[in-house]
């Protein structure tokens with residue numbers, strides 16, 4: 001699926017939920033290929049900012065957009081810079097990982113929208129809505 005939902009990522013969503021700003025948090029808007037990235041980014045943020053909050057975690061312009069603030073209220077410029085440095089590092093990594101299957105990929109900008117995919121998934125998307133490759137666990 002193109003989202004991380006309770007059917008494919010319930011354990012991860014349970015860990016993220018306490019950090020969601022929205023009480024309606026249900027899914028992460030990116031493909032299963034980035035599940036490990038989302039999990040690692042969460043782990044790193046929580047290690048430095050145990051009370052961090054996110055607005056959204058999604059794919060934007062073909063990269064992982066992990067939109068956070070350091071705590072529920074208030075934060076210094078230094079803390080904001082730190083969380084930005086962490087999330088930006090994962091955005092960079094996501095531009096080299098297929099969003100669908102998790103194998104090495106690259107940012108493609110020739111389609112209707114920018115996506116980061118491997119060659120097999122990008123070929124598959126030309127004929128079907130969902131590529132045939134199974135996401136790596």
Ligand SMILES: [Zn+2]
Pocket residue numbers: 098099100101102103105117118119120121122133
């Ligand atoms: Zn792929």
